[in-house]
Amino acid sequence: MSNERSSGELNEQQSKAVNCSLGNKLILAGAGSGKTKVLIHRVAVLIRDFNIKPSNILALTFTNKASNEMKQRLENILRTTSQGLWFGTFHGICRRILKIHWREAGIRDFFTILDSQDQLRMIKRIIKQKNLDENLYDPKHLQSFINRQKDKGSRYDNCDNDDTKYIEIYRDYDLACRQTNSVDFADLILLTYEMFKSNPSILNYYSNRFKNIMVDEFQDTNTLQFELLRLINGTNGSLYAVGDDDQAIYGWRGARSKNIKYFTDQFSDVEIFKLEQNYRSTNSILSVANKLIENNTGRLGKNLWSDSDSGDPVFVYEAFNDDDECGFITEKIRELVTKGYKRSDIAILYRSNYLSRRIEEELNSKSIPYKIFGGFRFFERAEVKDVLAYLRVSVNTSDDSSFERTINNPPRGLGEKTMRVIREHSKISQKSMWDCVNDPNFISTIGARASSSIQSYLSIIRNLQNIIKDANLSTIISEIISLSGLNNYYETKKTDESLSKQENLEELVSTGERFSANNSDSENLIQDFLDNASLEAGEYQSKINEDPVQLMTIHMSKGLEFPVVFLTGLEEGIFPNENRNITPGFMEEERRLCYVAITRAMKKLFLSYANSRYIHGSSSFFIPSRFLDEIPESMLQSVKNKSKTAYPYKKNNFDNDHNQSMDQDIFSDKFSIDQSVPFIRVGQRVNHMRFGQGVILSYTGKNEDLKLQINFENYGKKWLVLSYAQLEFLN
DNA sequence: GGTCACTCTATTTTT
């Protein structure tokens, strides 16, 4: 965030929103209109002018990043600490509440927070236990079913699904969660909600305490979060909700952007403010964004304007393949850096994480430092999770998943057979797996070899439990790495992979060190560290670089801004992403996502698409994204690379032959390359019997399905199947 | 029970 703006004066709209009376307020804030600034200034006004104690304020955001930033910026304005003010994400705050009221919530202390991976593993296990076919009961599908139900506030006994097996799995999953003392993401919120519902006195306490609730990105709240806010806010609270319906991009995760509308209906006396002046982008960028988003229906309607200069035009680069696209980007970055831009001023945005690989390769080969946000998350790496699992069983022995994860890792000679026996026994005796293997009667039924392996595992954990009592966090972690035998295991392997795993574990030790330093006031450092690992997956930094180019998905970029933005992969199927079950409103959400991407740019925006792209091991053709068509041509400046033939395409280096096989793939025997057919390339002029002359814009498909998009002088753009259309190729 | 090599298959976004 640029300082000149955060310290600057408020404009009239902002000032009204900041200095309003108490009560429920809705701030409709367009992209770049200073919404965080308003939120922070509002908190300052509450404290300074309304004499509200910081401890009576709750500030909710969606990401930890946003929360930390808000905290810091507020303390800058107040010039003091914001002591007692609760900052956090919905999940983080609910976790905090459950840590205090776990009894009332019907769970046990020291619960484990399951991340999506853990959750999926648990569901898979249940499907297996029930002897169901994973093809009929797709674990991922069930995972999203369960999460959607929880996001709506429905437990298994009041949810709707025609397939009773779904409901059974949901029930068994929840049962397993309770038994293993684990809580998933949705549970953090649902348990808090249910606890408030059944304990009016506790609810009362929090309602009275948090008379002032601030919510950022309100359009991203889901049904349950909305209801939770309603509970805490009660009848006389002041909820200050800031949001933008045009930036709702989490519908797929259960967010209900209609909450903005419901807020005015279901909360009392809501006063609405609009922030419509954009301070971020040049007018060229803003016009492109506005034109694009006009294609969505049912918007609340804002008129985002800016009095800044028009600046550079928005550029579009048509690449013929992904290499070309990356080449263009790195070339431009070099140019911009020589012109005085910092690399960290530049962001490369993409729809999906896997699209970053090619870009990374190119940046690496050109030695351009970069930092990638999201993607592989540090705490989701297998070896890191292994070590954390050791820590988890040590503090929560009923955590069966962590028990299972660690007992034979590194291999100690315990196989599927023994595990099955333990699992069975645990199910029948209703005891945790840990309790089972600590029961001498049960152990005596197990073979000598297996039982001695179990004993050595148990002694490792007991040893760790002793160490945990008085060692500091980073010591504990490094003890786990060596005592567990993981370090030895990787040491003897000596592969590149095991080496990098060891490095990651070393990094984990320093992460622990940093965490202790930053959380010296924590009452239970280990618990907080473990929960933090689940809730904040940690950004993985491939290299520690000075001034790196920023790479991230569009989702990650929300709330951020950059002088220069490259928005890549604007192709049908990639962005908008093709979705198997196209849900209603899906396309509009994709469009909003594109809107978010465009409005991240302050000065320069480069859009790019490739005619062919190497994906999932093979090359495919793409047509440009419809979003490009929705922007008037006059607003875009095309940067075409006409000197290169788009098709058939030969790579310059011949180190592999996939391009050649690609040619053959397209021109099979039915449609072989024939000297009478000139190069089909984008920009090629053609003549059609009926439509007359035109220019090839793009193409898709292969063989007899090869389709060309042609822009005819008198008939406009048309798609024609090459094998049927009688085309004359002009020079 | 452990390991390795092979096959299969899924490829969206995240707290």
Add this chain to the structure above:
DNA sequence: TAGAGTGACC
């Protein structure tokens, strides 16, 4: 392409 899952062999 890469990660997960499977099966054969030690």
